[in-house]
Amino acid sequence: MNDLSQEQQVAFQAACRQAGLRLTPQRIEIFRELARAKDHPSAETLHRRLVERMPSLSLDTVYRTLGTLASHGLIMRVDTIESQARYEVAQLLHHHLICRSCKEIFDFQWQSVDNAALPDAVKSWGRVERKNVVAYGICNKCLKK
Amino acid sequence: MNDLSQEQQVAFQAACRQAGLRLTPQRIEIFRELARAKDHPSAETLHRRLVERMPSLSLDTVYRTLGTLASHGLIMRVDTIESQARYEVAQLLHHHLICRSCKEIFDFQWQSVDNAALPDAVKSWGRVERKNVVAYGICNKCLKK
DNA sequence: ACAAAGATAAGAATCATTCTTAAAAAAGAA
DNA sequence: TTCTTTTTTAAGAATGATTCTTATCTTTGT
Numbered sequence: 189m190n191d192l193s194q195e196q197q198v199a200f201q202a203a204c205r206q207a208g209l210r211l212t213p214q215r216i217e218i219f220r221e222l223a224r225a226k227d228h229p230s231a232e233t234l235h236r237r238l239v240e241r242m243p244s245l246s247l248d249t250v251y252r253t254l255g256t257l258a259s260h261g262l263i264m265r266v267d268t269i270e271s272q273a274r275y276e277v278a279q280l281l282h283h284h285l286i287c288r289s290c291k292e293i294f295d296f297q298w299q300s301v302d303n304a305a306l307p308d309a310v311k312s313w314g315r316v317e318r319k320n321v322v323a324y325g326i327c328n329k330c331l332k333k
Numbered sequence: 334m335n336d337l338s339q340e341q342q343v344a345f346q347a348a349c350r351q352a353g354l355r356l357t358p359q360r361i362e363i364f365r366e367l368a369r370a371k372d373h374p375s376a377e378t379l380h381r382r383l384v385e386r387m388p389s390l391s392l393d394t395v396y397r398t399l400g401t402l403a404s405h406g407l408i409m410r411v412d413t414i415e416s417q418a419r420y421e422v423a424q425l426l427h428h429h430l431i432c433r434s435c436k437e438i439f440d441f442q443w444q445s446v447d448n449a450a451l452p453d454a455v456k457s458w459g460r461v462e463r464k465n466v467v468a469y470g471i472c473n474k475c476l477k478k
Numbered sequence: 479a480c481a482a483a484g485a486t487a488a489g490a491a492t493c494a495t496t497c498t499t500a501a502a503a504a505a506g507a508a
Numbered sequence: 509t510t511c512t513t514t515t516t517t518a519a520g521a522a523t524g525a526t527t528c529t530t531a532t533c534t535t536t537g538t
Contacts, residue, residue, distance in 0.1 A: 210504050210515060232494085246518045251495060253516095267412040267467050271526080272494065285458055298452050306468065307443050313430055316470035322412050323451065323464035331459055355484060355535050376526080391487045396526060398485095416495080417525070 196223055196277070200262065207260045217242055218253045222263060223277045228293045230272040266293065267322055283321035289330035341368055341422070345407065352405045362387055363398045367408060368422045373438045375417040411438065412467055428466035434475035 200219050204211055221238055222229065229237075235250045254275050257263045266274045266284065270291060281302050285294040301321055310316065345364050349356055366383055367374065374382075380395040399420050402408045411419045411429065415436060426447050430439040446466055455461065 212504075212516065214517075230494090244518075248496080248519080249517060255496090265414045267414055269410045269412055269418070273414070285455060285461065287459065288462075294455075294458055296452060296455050296458075300449065301446060301466070304445065307441060310430060310439075310441050310468075312473070313439055313441075314432065314470055314472035314474075314476055316430065316468050317433075318470075319466055319468035321446070321464055321466050323455075323461050325459055325461035325463075327459035328457070329459075353484095357485065357534070359486070389487075393488080393527080394486060400527090 193220075193223060203260070203262055207262075209256065209260065214242070214245060214249050215253055215257070217245075218250060219257065219262070219277070222254075222275060228266050228274045228276045230274050232272065234275075267320065268293070283323070285323045285325065285327075287327040287330055288324055289326055289333075292327060292329075294327070338365070338368060348405070348407055352407075354401065354405065359387070359390060359394050360398055360402070362390075363395060364402065364407070364422070367399075367420060373411050373419045373421045375419050377417065379420075412465070413438070428468070430468045430470065430472075432472040432475055433469055434471055434478075437472060437474075439472070 197216075197220060200223075201211055201216070204215065209215070217238055218234060221234055225234070225237075227233075231247065231250045231254055234254075235245065235247045238245050238250070254263065254265075254273075258265050258275065261278065263275050264278045266276055268274055268286065268291075274293070279295075280297075282295045282297050283301070285296055286292070287294075298321060301319070306316060306319065342361075342365065345368075346356055346361070349360065354360070362383055363379065366379055370379070370382075372378075376392065376395045376399055379399075380390065380392045383390050383395070399408065399410075399418075403410050403420065406423065408420050409423045411421055413419060413431065413436075419438070424440075425442075427440045427442050428446070430441055431437070432439075443466060446464070451461060451464065
Protein backbone atom coordinates (compact mmCIF):
# COMPACT_ATOMS: atom_id res chain seq x y z
CA MET A 189 0.00 0.00 0.00
CA ASN A 190 1.80 3.10 -1.19
CA ASP A 191 1.02 6.76 -0.63
CA LEU A 192 -1.19 6.99 -3.65
CA SER A 193 -3.58 4.31 -2.50
CA GLN A 194 -3.41 5.63 1.04
CA GLU A 195 -4.50 8.99 -0.24
CA GLN A 196 -7.14 7.39 -2.40
CA GLN A 197 -8.48 5.57 0.60
CA VAL A 198 -8.76 8.75 2.63
CA ALA A 199 -10.50 10.48 -0.26
CA PHE A 200 -12.89 7.56 -0.52
CA GLN A 201 -13.81 7.76 3.12
CA ALA A 202 -14.39 11.49 2.89
CA ALA A 203 -16.56 11.01 -0.19
CA CYS A 204 -18.63 8.38 1.60
CA ARG A 205 -19.28 10.67 4.52
CA GLN A 206 -20.19 13.47 2.20
CA ALA A 207 -22.61 11.20 0.38
CA GLY A 208 -24.14 10.05 3.64
CA LEU A 209 -22.85 6.53 3.18
CA ARG A 210 -21.74 4.72 6.29
CA LEU A 211 -18.21 3.48 6.44
CA THR A 212 -18.34 -0.24 6.89
CA PRO A 213 -15.40 -2.64 6.74
CA GLN A 214 -17.08 -4.25 3.72
CA ARG A 215 -17.23 -1.01 1.77
CA ILE A 216 -13.68 -0.12 2.68
CA GLU A 217 -12.32 -3.49 1.63
CA ILE A 218 -14.35 -3.69 -1.56
CA PHE A 219 -13.15 -0.27 -2.61
CA ARG A 220 -9.58 -1.07 -1.66
CA GLU A 221 -9.61 -4.27 -3.66
CA LEU A 222 -11.14 -2.58 -6.69
CA ALA A 223 -8.63 0.26 -6.50
CA ARG A 224 -5.80 -2.23 -6.36
CA ALA A 225 -7.13 -4.39 -9.21
CA LYS A 226 -6.00 -3.53 -12.68
CA ASP A 227 -8.30 -5.87 -14.53
CA HIS A 228 -11.69 -4.16 -14.27
CA PRO A 229 -13.12 -7.03 -12.27
CA SER A 230 -16.70 -8.25 -12.03
CA ALA A 231 -18.58 -8.54 -8.74
CA GLU A 232 -17.88 -12.24 -8.69
CA THR A 233 -14.16 -11.82 -9.30
CA LEU A 234 -13.90 -9.24 -6.54
CA HIS A 235 -15.83 -11.45 -4.18
CA ARG A 236 -13.56 -14.38 -4.90
CA ARG A 237 -10.53 -12.25 -4.00
CA LEU A 238 -12.05 -10.69 -0.93
CA VAL A 239 -13.41 -13.83 0.65
CA GLU A 240 -9.84 -14.86 1.41
CA ARG A 241 -9.55 -11.95 3.81
CA MET A 242 -13.21 -11.60 4.79
CA PRO A 243 -14.68 -15.09 4.81
CA SER A 244 -18.14 -13.91 5.80
CA LEU A 245 -18.46 -11.36 2.99
CA SER A 246 -21.48 -12.18 0.89
CA LEU A 247 -21.65 -11.89 -2.87
CA ASP A 248 -24.79 -9.88 -2.45
CA THR A 249 -22.91 -7.27 -0.48
CA VAL A 250 -20.37 -6.96 -3.25
CA TYR A 251 -23.13 -6.43 -5.80
CA ARG A 252 -24.95 -4.00 -3.55
CA THR A 253 -21.84 -2.05 -2.70
CA LEU A 254 -20.66 -1.77 -6.28
CA GLY A 255 -24.10 -0.50 -7.25
CA THR A 256 -24.15 2.01 -4.42
CA LEU A 257 -20.65 3.31 -5.07
CA ALA A 258 -21.31 3.57 -8.80
CA SER A 259 -24.53 5.48 -8.26
CA HIS A 260 -22.58 8.00 -6.20
CA GLY A 261 -19.88 8.29 -8.81
CA LEU A 262 -17.14 6.83 -6.61
CA ILE A 263 -16.52 4.02 -9.06
CA MET A 264 -17.53 3.42 -12.67
CA ARG A 265 -19.26 0.57 -14.37
CA VAL A 266 -17.38 -0.23 -17.56
CA ASP A 267 -19.18 -0.28 -20.92
CA THR A 268 -18.86 -3.75 -22.34
CA ILE A 269 -20.88 -6.25 -24.31
CA GLU A 270 -20.20 -8.94 -21.73
CA SER A 271 -22.90 -10.49 -19.62
CA GLN A 272 -21.16 -9.71 -16.35
CA ALA A 273 -20.83 -6.11 -15.21
CA ARG A 274 -17.25 -4.93 -14.68
CA TYR A 275 -16.09 -1.99 -12.59
CA GLU A 276 -13.14 0.34 -12.09
CA VAL A 277 -12.27 3.14 -9.74
CA ALA A 278 -13.07 6.44 -11.42
CA GLN A 279 -9.53 7.45 -12.30
CA LEU A 280 -8.27 10.19 -14.47
CA LEU A 281 -9.85 10.30 -17.90
CA HIS A 282 -9.04 7.28 -20.01
CA HIS A 283 -10.36 4.99 -22.71
CA HIS A 284 -10.62 1.25 -23.22
CA LEU A 285 -9.20 -1.26 -25.61
CA ILE A 286 -10.99 -4.59 -25.31
CA CYS A 287 -9.74 -7.90 -26.65
CA ARG A 288 -12.55 -9.76 -28.40
CA SER A 289 -10.89 -13.02 -27.58
CA CYS A 290 -9.75 -12.91 -23.94
CA LYS A 291 -11.90 -9.92 -22.91
CA GLU A 292 -8.97 -8.24 -21.25
CA ILE A 293 -9.47 -4.49 -20.96
CA PHE A 294 -6.52 -2.19 -21.48
CA ASP A 295 -6.65 1.45 -20.42
CA PHE A 296 -5.16 4.18 -22.54
CA GLN A 297 -5.20 7.94 -22.71
CA TRP A 298 -6.13 9.99 -25.72
CA GLN A 299 -6.12 13.64 -24.89
CA SER A 300 -6.87 14.90 -28.35
CA VAL A 301 -10.28 13.23 -28.03
CA ASP A 302 -10.74 14.35 -24.45
CA ASN A 303 -10.16 17.95 -25.45
CA ALA A 304 -12.11 17.86 -28.69
CA ALA A 305 -15.62 19.28 -28.73
CA LEU A 306 -18.35 16.94 -29.85
CA PRO A 307 -19.77 17.55 -33.33
CA ASP A 308 -22.40 20.28 -33.66
CA ALA A 309 -25.17 17.79 -34.35
CA VAL A 310 -24.84 16.62 -30.75
CA LYS A 311 -25.25 20.02 -29.16
CA SER A 312 -29.01 19.98 -29.39
CA TRP A 313 -29.30 16.53 -27.82
CA GLY A 314 -28.95 17.51 -24.18
CA ARG A 315 -26.24 17.65 -21.55
CA VAL A 316 -23.26 15.40 -22.22
CA GLU A 317 -21.39 14.40 -19.09
CA ARG A 318 -18.61 12.22 -20.37
CA LYS A 319 -17.32 10.61 -23.50
CA ASN A 320 -15.15 7.55 -23.80
CA VAL A 321 -13.64 5.65 -26.65
CA VAL A 322 -14.14 1.90 -26.68
CA ALA A 323 -11.92 0.12 -29.17
CA TYR A 324 -12.15 -3.56 -30.01
CA GLY A 325 -9.58 -5.86 -31.49
CA ILE A 326 -7.35 -8.78 -30.69
CA CYS A 327 -4.47 -8.34 -28.27
CA ASN A 328 -0.99 -9.60 -29.01
CA LYS A 329 -1.22 -12.49 -26.60
CA CYS A 330 -4.29 -13.82 -28.39
CA LEU A 331 -2.88 -13.14 -31.85
CA LYS A 332 0.02 -15.45 -31.07
CA LYS A 333 -2.20 -18.38 -30.20
CA MET B 334 -39.70 -0.59 -47.77
CA ASN B 335 -37.56 1.66 -49.92
CA ASP B 336 -34.66 0.89 -52.21
CA LEU B 337 -32.11 1.19 -49.48
CA SER B 338 -33.64 -1.50 -47.32
CA GLN B 339 -34.31 -3.61 -50.40
CA GLU B 340 -30.65 -3.41 -51.21
CA GLN B 341 -29.72 -4.06 -47.61
CA GLN B 342 -31.89 -7.14 -47.63
CA VAL B 343 -30.21 -8.54 -50.74
CA ALA B 344 -26.81 -7.86 -49.24
CA PHE B 345 -27.88 -9.63 -46.07
CA GLN B 346 -28.96 -12.71 -47.94
CA ALA B 347 -25.72 -12.82 -49.88
CA ALA B 348 -23.74 -12.43 -46.67
CA CYS B 349 -25.65 -15.29 -45.06
CA ARG B 350 -24.92 -17.60 -47.96
CA GLN B 351 -21.29 -16.62 -47.88
CA ALA B 352 -21.14 -17.35 -44.17
CA GLY B 353 -22.82 -20.71 -44.66
CA LEU B 354 -25.93 -19.60 -42.78
CA ARG B 355 -29.23 -20.90 -44.07
CA LEU B 356 -31.84 -18.42 -45.10
CA THR B 357 -34.87 -19.00 -42.95
CA PRO B 358 -37.95 -16.79 -42.75
CA GLN B 359 -37.09 -16.15 -39.11
CA ARG B 360 -33.62 -14.83 -39.90
CA ILE B 361 -34.91 -12.70 -42.74
CA GLU B 362 -37.64 -11.15 -40.63
CA ILE B 363 -35.44 -10.60 -37.60
CA PHE B 364 -32.86 -8.85 -39.71
CA ARG B 365 -35.50 -6.82 -41.52
CA GLU B 366 -37.05 -5.67 -38.26
CA LEU B 367 -33.69 -4.77 -36.76
CA ALA B 368 -32.70 -2.85 -39.90
CA ARG B 369 -35.95 -0.92 -39.77
CA ALA B 370 -35.71 -0.18 -36.05
CA LYS B 371 -33.98 2.99 -35.03
CA ASP B 372 -33.93 2.35 -31.32
CA HIS B 373 -31.22 -0.29 -30.92
CA PRO B 374 -33.72 -2.81 -29.62
CA SER B 375 -33.19 -5.72 -27.26
CA ALA B 376 -34.09 -9.30 -28.15
CA GLU B 377 -37.28 -8.99 -26.20
CA THR B 378 -38.33 -5.77 -27.89
CA LEU B 379 -37.70 -7.26 -31.31
CA HIS B 380 -39.60 -10.37 -30.41
CA ARG B 381 -42.57 -8.33 -29.23
CA ARG B 382 -42.67 -6.54 -32.57
CA LEU B 383 -42.18 -9.62 -34.68
CA VAL B 384 -44.72 -11.83 -32.98
CA GLU B 385 -47.44 -9.70 -34.54
CA ARG B 386 -46.41 -10.92 -37.96
CA MET B 387 -44.97 -14.29 -36.99
CA PRO B 388 -47.01 -15.59 -34.09
CA SER B 389 -45.02 -18.77 -33.75
CA LEU B 390 -41.62 -17.05 -33.49
CA SER B 391 -39.96 -17.98 -30.24
CA LEU B 392 -37.97 -15.63 -28.08
CA ASP B 393 -35.20 -18.18 -28.08
CA THR B 394 -34.92 -17.93 -31.84
CA VAL B 395 -34.54 -14.17 -31.59
CA TYR B 396 -31.75 -14.57 -29.06
CA ARG B 397 -30.08 -17.29 -31.06
CA THR B 398 -30.34 -15.42 -34.32
CA LEU B 399 -29.02 -12.16 -32.91
CA GLY B 400 -26.08 -14.05 -31.46
CA THR B 401 -25.40 -15.83 -34.74
CA LEU B 402 -25.64 -12.70 -36.86
CA ALA B 403 -23.46 -10.74 -34.46
CA SER B 404 -20.80 -13.42 -34.43
CA HIS B 405 -20.67 -13.20 -38.21
CA GLY B 406 -20.44 -9.43 -38.14
CA LEU B 407 -23.78 -8.87 -39.87
CA ILE B 408 -25.12 -6.94 -36.91
CA MET B 409 -23.51 -5.38 -33.86
CA ARG B 410 -24.15 -5.71 -30.21
CA VAL B 411 -24.13 -2.23 -28.70
CA ASP B 412 -21.81 -1.39 -25.81
CA THR B 413 -23.97 -0.41 -22.86
CA ILE B 414 -24.08 -0.81 -19.13
CA GLU B 415 -27.66 -2.08 -19.29
CA SER B 416 -28.67 -5.57 -18.27
CA GLN B 417 -30.36 -6.33 -21.58
CA ALA B 418 -28.25 -6.65 -24.70
CA ARG B 419 -29.16 -4.25 -27.50
CA TYR B 420 -28.35 -4.59 -31.18
CA GLU B 421 -28.09 -2.58 -34.38
CA VAL B 422 -27.39 -3.34 -38.01
CA ALA B 423 -23.73 -2.63 -38.71
CA GLN B 424 -24.20 0.64 -40.54
CA LEU B 425 -21.71 3.18 -41.62
CA LEU B 426 -19.33 4.24 -38.89
CA HIS B 427 -21.02 6.07 -36.06
CA HIS B 428 -20.92 6.70 -32.33
CA HIS B 429 -23.41 6.64 -29.48
CA LEU B 430 -24.87 9.14 -27.11
CA ILE B 431 -26.76 7.40 -24.29
CA CYS B 432 -29.22 9.05 -21.95
CA ARG B 433 -28.58 7.95 -18.38
CA SER B 434 -32.19 8.51 -17.56
CA CYS B 435 -34.31 7.04 -20.37
CA LYS B 436 -31.56 4.88 -21.90
CA GLU B 437 -32.34 6.11 -25.37
CA ILE B 438 -29.37 5.74 -27.70
CA PHE B 439 -28.70 8.44 -30.26
CA ASP B 440 -26.35 7.84 -33.18
CA PHE B 441 -23.96 10.49 -34.37
CA GLN B 442 -21.00 10.77 -36.66
CA TRP B 443 -17.64 12.15 -35.74
CA GLN B 444 -15.24 11.82 -38.58
CA SER B 445 -12.33 13.56 -36.95
CA VAL B 446 -12.21 10.69 -34.48
CA ASP B 447 -12.81 8.07 -37.18
CA ASN B 448 -9.88 9.36 -39.14
CA ALA B 449 -7.56 9.97 -36.22
CA ALA B 450 -4.88 7.41 -35.49
CA LEU B 451 -4.92 5.91 -32.02
CA PRO B 452 -2.18 7.10 -29.67
CA ASP B 453 1.21 5.45 -30.01
CA ALA B 454 0.92 3.65 -26.71
CA VAL B 455 -1.81 1.50 -28.25
CA LYS B 456 0.22 0.36 -31.23
CA SER B 457 1.96 -2.38 -29.33
CA TRP B 458 -1.24 -3.81 -27.91
CA GLY B 459 -2.37 -5.83 -30.91
CA ARG B 460 -4.72 -5.44 -33.85
CA VAL B 461 -7.44 -2.84 -33.36
CA GLU B 462 -10.51 -3.47 -35.49
CA ARG B 463 -12.82 -0.65 -34.59
CA LYS B 464 -13.14 2.26 -32.24
CA ASN B 465 -16.30 3.93 -31.08
CA VAL B 466 -17.12 6.81 -28.85
CA VAL B 467 -19.74 6.24 -26.18
CA ALA B 468 -20.95 9.43 -24.56
CA TYR B 469 -23.27 9.60 -21.57
CA GLY B 470 -25.48 12.40 -20.40
CA ILE B 471 -29.10 13.43 -20.08
CA CYS B 472 -31.17 14.09 -23.17
CA ASN B 473 -33.34 17.17 -23.54
CA LYS B 474 -36.56 15.25 -23.05
CA CYS B 475 -35.37 14.02 -19.68
CA LEU B 476 -33.88 17.37 -18.68
CA LYS B 477 -37.30 18.95 -19.04
CA LYS B 478 -38.94 16.52 -16.64
C1' DA C 479 -38.44 -35.40 -54.69
C1' DC C 480 -34.50 -37.13 -51.01
C1' DA C 481 -31.00 -37.17 -47.77
C1' DA C 482 -27.99 -34.66 -44.70
C1' DA C 483 -27.10 -30.87 -42.04
C1' DG C 484 -28.87 -27.06 -39.79
C1' DA C 485 -32.53 -24.40 -37.60
C1' DT C 486 -36.72 -23.93 -34.85
C1' DA C 487 -40.21 -24.16 -30.82
C1' DA C 488 -41.06 -25.29 -26.24
C1' DG C 489 -39.83 -25.57 -22.05
C1' DA C 490 -36.23 -26.69 -18.70
C1' DA C 491 -32.01 -25.00 -16.96
C1' DT C 492 -28.47 -21.70 -15.90
C1' DC C 493 -26.25 -17.45 -14.93
C1' DA C 494 -26.15 -12.82 -13.12
C1' DT C 495 -28.34 -9.88 -10.26
C1' DT C 496 -31.80 -8.17 -6.98
C1' DC C 497 -35.07 -8.67 -3.28
C1' DT C 498 -36.77 -10.04 1.51
C1' DT C 499 -36.04 -10.47 6.18
C1' DA C 500 -34.09 -10.64 10.53
C1' DA C 501 -29.96 -9.71 12.88
C1' DA C 502 -25.77 -6.81 13.37
C1' DA C 503 -23.25 -2.50 13.12
C1' DA C 504 -22.49 2.61 12.42
C1' DA C 505 -23.38 7.44 13.67
C1' DG C 506 -25.06 10.85 16.48
C1' DA C 507 -27.14 12.23 20.95
C1' DA C 508 -27.30 12.07 25.85
C1' DT D 509 -19.70 5.25 27.29
C1' DT D 510 -24.52 3.85 26.46
C1' DC D 511 -28.75 4.50 24.01
C1' DT D 512 -31.38 5.20 19.89
C1' DT D 513 -32.15 5.56 15.23
C1' DT D 514 -31.12 4.25 10.76
C1' DT D 515 -28.31 1.82 7.71
C1' DT D 516 -26.09 -2.16 6.29
C1' DT D 517 -25.26 -6.93 6.24
C1' DA D 518 -25.78 -12.21 5.42
C1' DA D 519 -28.51 -15.80 3.81
C1' DG D 520 -31.29 -17.56 0.91
C1' DA D 521 -35.36 -16.96 -2.02
C1' DA D 522 -36.78 -14.77 -6.16
C1' DT D 523 -36.38 -12.61 -10.57
C1' DG D 524 -34.77 -11.35 -15.14
C1' DA D 525 -32.04 -12.36 -19.08
C1' DT D 526 -30.10 -15.70 -21.70
C1' DT D 527 -28.79 -20.36 -23.08
C1' DC D 528 -29.40 -25.31 -23.41
C1' DT D 529 -31.89 -29.81 -24.54
C1' DT D 530 -34.64 -32.38 -27.37
C1' DA D 531 -37.73 -33.66 -30.74
C1' DT D 532 -39.53 -31.88 -34.94
C1' DC D 533 -39.35 -29.29 -39.03
C1' DT D 534 -36.72 -26.74 -43.08
C1' DT D 535 -33.26 -25.55 -46.06
C1' DT D 536 -30.06 -26.87 -49.38
C1' DG D 537 -27.46 -29.62 -52.44
C1' DT D 538 -28.19 -33.89 -55.17
